[in-house]
Amino acid sequence: MRTAVVIGTGLIGTSAALALAGRGVTVHLADHDPDSARTAAALGAGTDEPPAGPVDLAIVAVPPAHVAAALADAMRRGAARGYLDVASVKGGPRRELEELGLDLSSYIGTHPMAGRERSGPLAGTADLFEGRPWVLTPTPGTDVEVLNLALELVALCRAVPVVMDADAHDRAVALVSHTPQLISSMVAARLEEADETAVRLCGQGIRDVTRIAASDPRMWVEILSANPGPVADVLAGVAADLDETVRALRALQSADDTKRQGGASGIEDVLRRGNAGRERVPGKHGAGGPAVYEVVAVFISDEPGELARIFADAGRAGVNVEDVRIEHATGQQAGFVQLMVEPSAAPGLTTALRERGWAIRQ
Amino acid sequence: MRTAVVIGTGLIGTSAALALAGRGVTVHLADHDPDSARTAAALGAGTDEPPAGPVDLAIVAVPPAHVAAALADAMRRGAARGYLDVASVKGGPRRELEELGLDLSSYIGTHPMAGRERSGPLAGTADLFEGRPWVLTPTPGTDVEVLNLALELVALCRAVPVVMDADAHDRAVALVSHTPQLISSMVAARLEEADETAVRLCGQGIRDVTRIAASDPRMWVEILSANPGPVADVLAGVAADLDETVRALRALQSADDTKRQGGASGIEDVLRRGNAGRERVPGKHGAGGPAVYEVVAVFISDEPGELARIFADAGRAGVNVEDVRIEHATGQQAGFVQLMVEPSAAPGLTTALRERGWAIRQ
Secondary structure, three states: OEEEEEEOHHHHHHHHHHHHHOOEEEEEEOOHHHHHHHHHHHHOOOEOOOOOOOOOEEEEEHHHHHHHHHHHHHHOOOOEEEEEEOOOOHHHHHHHHHHHHOOOOEEEEEOOOOOOOOOOHHOOOOOOOOOOOEEEEEOOOHHHHHHHHHHHHHHHHOEEEEOOHHHHHHHHHHHHHHHHHHHHHHHHHHHOOOOOOHHOOOOHHHHHHHHHHHHHHHHHHHHOOOOOHHHHHHHHHHHHHHHHHHHHHHOOOOOOOOHHHHHHHHHHHHHHHHHHHHHOOEOOOOOOOOOOOOOOOOOEEEOOHHHHHHHHHHHOOOOOEEEEEEEEEEEEEEEEEEEEEHHHHHHHHHHHHHHOOOOOOO | EEEEEEEEEEEEHHHHHHHHOOOEEEEEEEEEEEHHHHHHHHHOEEEEEOOOOOOOEEEEEEOHHHHHHHHHHHHHOOEEEEEOOOOOOOOHHHHHHOOOOOOHHHEEEEEEEOOOOOOHHHHHHOOOOOOEEEEEOOOOOOOOOHHHHHHHHHHOOOEEEEEHHOOOOOOHHHHHHHHHHHHHHHHHHHHOOOHHHHOOOHHHHHHHHHHHHOOOOOHHHHHHHHHHHHHHHHHHHHHHHHHHHHHHHHOOOOOHHHHHHHHHHHHHHHHHHHHHEEEEOEEEEEEEOOOOEEEEEEEEEEOOOOHHHHHHHHHOOOOOOOEEEEEEOOOOOOOEEEEEEEEHHHHHHHHHHHHHHEOOOO
């Protein structure tokens, strides 16, 4: 790939353009707002001049509702050899394009699983996609040349290609992204009217469950509006479990032993299925099943430099810390830092840190 | 307080005994399993010999279902000046004691908001309660002397006392602890039968939402069995939001513009209420409202010592890192470490780290 046009210079479009431009591809930038394209160009993402003729790849990075129109326009102009979009939903845009009667052999729908809290060209960064899954949804009618252009884009962005059917993709993101977002919001919504004293009892569990409830509502309305069916289907499954669980809890209030036992097994069932599902969530290193780390919990004060000293001491012990969680005492300035390490490394790390004067939780 | 008896030497009982014994209190340990009491004694938590006469405080740390019986037994024997339990639910045990016709002026129900993944005396640790809220549920009939004994226990364990009504406590933990546990399990349960390709798309959002779904089902069946009413009430509120959200998503599939707009506002409403609720979740420093940190994302390789170097460089810049999240690339060995810092410290930290050669995400 030597030339590309990026249509839509928001976060995703600008980030892809920065990655391509940084690796020698000539990138032309277009946006319905010329200021946005000019900003992306000023950041080094390419030029906002139109190309003289057809480019190798046209990347459409506009909001889901405008994807089909932008693609159709570029295809009718013969802007490129291959066309792709990067919208977070894949079935709808493809069906819209089919209804427009376009030849879709030169088109492939894609979705990079990357994003951040900020939007717009200024939030763009060449490494946004590094190591992230980038879903490609070819069909039997997709030109191999176009699939290869898409794979080249993914490689230049240093992402990890994952091939899926468009509708399977939409069901997958409904399951692993859109449903958790809505459920997190619903749990957090329960706190809106809660007593201040109740809120004081919040611990790390609810903190984790509600973290993404802080997400931008407008962006999420757009995403969910493009994928309502699959999300509603997953939520209906959750709703059935929820109704069953409420029934089980009511049975636990019964005076009848048999009913109470039935309630307890209903509760245990949902907790056990939760265990099984959680085991399937990949650890941060992805493939290879769930990461199982040992936690070494070290007591720290809240002074600058304490964490540095711990990590320096762990480094001297030759131990690679795989993940970190700071477990601060509510309302206090001291707490524990949980170092997650390979189980084989935990005893050595514990000994090494103790020798250097750290208090380790047993 | 000079003498105490701890009845039930599991995780909580042994931890409290270790804290008291470490601060000079003579602690007697009792358990229905003498081996467990002997183990706790061997750890330095006290003696498994019975006391010669009444002690200052009897701490009942048995599973919720056995709390009332154990308390009644100790009270009838006149084992102590004051009696308390540490069960995770408070309304039920009090009502059971009332039904037994006991004088409850010498009793106070309490609940330390602390725990860990492991159980039994060997998991006990003197610092388990440090900085954690410890709920006390006195009534107008509670002797001031008994309340003061409980406050002394909380202080010796270095926890933070929070006074609440017993039923308000049970509703609060239903909201901030028991409901998030069940909902996390339900979201994770959806993954049990998911395609492997779908599971590969899991990101940090679902990872956080489902973290506590890995909890021990048997322990949670016990906890939930002791608090079914308040949990069912909170879940019923979630269920109503969920049904409304499924309806809104179905409306988004409609061909009718007005219906679609109604669907979009329904979705936006639940997301906005989620924003408002999330803002109430205390940050790790507890009181003082939500902690708002700025994130500085630094690119790291996965070599031992990389984190140490970052924290050392942050320390040299005089910046206190408030929280850390390692954001690893799926299936890759490199990624970003997110340093959460006070907003005023972020620009200086970014500059200092850049000067030392770190790549910072813009």
